[in-house]
Amino acid sequence: MTAYAAVVLAGGAARRMGGRDKPAVPVHGRSMRDRVLAAVADAVPRVLVGPGGSLPADVLVTREEPAGGGPVAATAAGLALLHPGTTVVALLAADLPLLTRPAVGVLLDALAAESGPGASDGICLLDDRGRRQPLCGVWRVPPLRAALDRTAARRAGALAGALAGASMRELLSELTVRELAWSAAGPPPWFDCDTDSDVRRAEEWTR
Template identity: 60%
Template sequence: AGLARLDPGTATVALLAADLPLLTPAAVAELRGALDGSTAGVACYVDGDGRRQQLCAVWRVSALRSALDRLAAERGGTVDGAPVRGLLAGTTVREVSWSGSGPPPWFDCDTDEDVRRVEEWTR
């Protein structure tokens, strides 16, 4: 439903977790730049172990719409409760290694300890 409200000229959207306090505009721009000149539908960071950070990604709107339609069809018409990794299945992904210094932009804060770590890093 949210994609239907986009301006028709919107080419890309960021799909981000809400608990990424270290995410910067430069990190999002790096993902967006990774799509330039690429045929991939989505660009997402990969961590040092090669795991895709799928909630720190930039999608082509057309690829996200297709992925949502496919996932909904597979799940009987709804994507409610579906894992985000289900969107990536069947989508060409451009994996991006973090080139910045310091903690990665996908570091999420799930616990009080995570918040304390971020506070220490940003002092």
Template identity: 60%
Template sequence: MGTYAAVVLAGGAARRMGGVDKPALPVGGRPMRDRVLTAVTDATPRVLVGAADAVPAGVLVVREDPPGGGPVAAAAAGLALLDPDAGLVALLAADLPLLTRAAIGDLLNHLDEENVDTEPAGGGSAPASPAHSGLAPAHGGFASPARSGPGDGERRPDGVCFVDGDGRRQSLCGVWRVAALRAAVDRLTVERGGSLAGAPVRALLAGLVVREVAWSGEGPPPWFDCDTDEDVRRAEEWAR
């Protein structure tokens, strides 16, 4: 699978949870952000974007510009710490307490698979089925299943991410080619007049070719994120 870096985004406002430091909330006795960092313990480097009092040894910490500027600004700050020749990066939300190394390995393996024919960017918008694993251009809304046929081009995927049972992409539980993300950051910075504050992730990934993967492993879904107190309680039950 080769080497990869990891950028973990921990700067959200957690408005639905009263503005607490959500990634620091414990699940299974450990802060959620530490559980995510453990899932990528073999990544080099590991970068945490956001405020943190203490992090595991060897983890780099940086703040997005401006602080609280959202996931795209945070992703840009994390990417800036990677070597110029970095190849792959796991881009992850910090509130994924059920993420495992096995799930990361699954993503890396799918990114290494041979290319398949894809539909041109801007194709249909039918939801992907839970068993879907293919390539489709990134866009807003549900994922598009890849199709092949006369006139379709062939392009290697720019990244891979999980989709949930309803076919929704979990874009911040994925692995991406660093060059593709950096080009997307540059494009979006120009489009937004120099500021990435408040930019949505779907705008960053627009035009990228994404391989979508349904979780087929054992245990709870690794893309499960904790946006509410009830989500944290549910994750705690799964983590027992």
């Protein structure tokens, strides 16, 4: 099995859910944040970028700079806590209550199966409309770090502050990304909860 780290992004504003702490919203009695962390229980380390709370002792907590600076700034903050030799990271949103360890394993195995000059820099799932879900994927750390550096340089500033407001599309534009459609039975692991209606739908899937 591929050794990997996990960075879980939990700092979004959740405007469509009244601005509350969306990752803390329970789905079938367990917060979405805890469900995502459980799906990467074998990652070393596990990093949560966003508000902490009651978490397993091994989970490292940090914040993007500035707080609320968006997913690219949060990605940089999370990668800053990884061990220098880390080569693979699962980059995940904290609002994926249907994510499972087997689903993460599929992504890791797909990335590990590629090698050589044409290998992908990362693999992420597609949703049921064929849209890329970059915060439900696994990535090679060196090219991801390099992409962060290039994005910061284009924005002409220090790494942390320059990345505030940057989009994932901009970050990944220079990377080789493989998109994987999920075809296994059961709830879709890419399903993210942006509204109360989404939470109710996830509840139905987890019954």
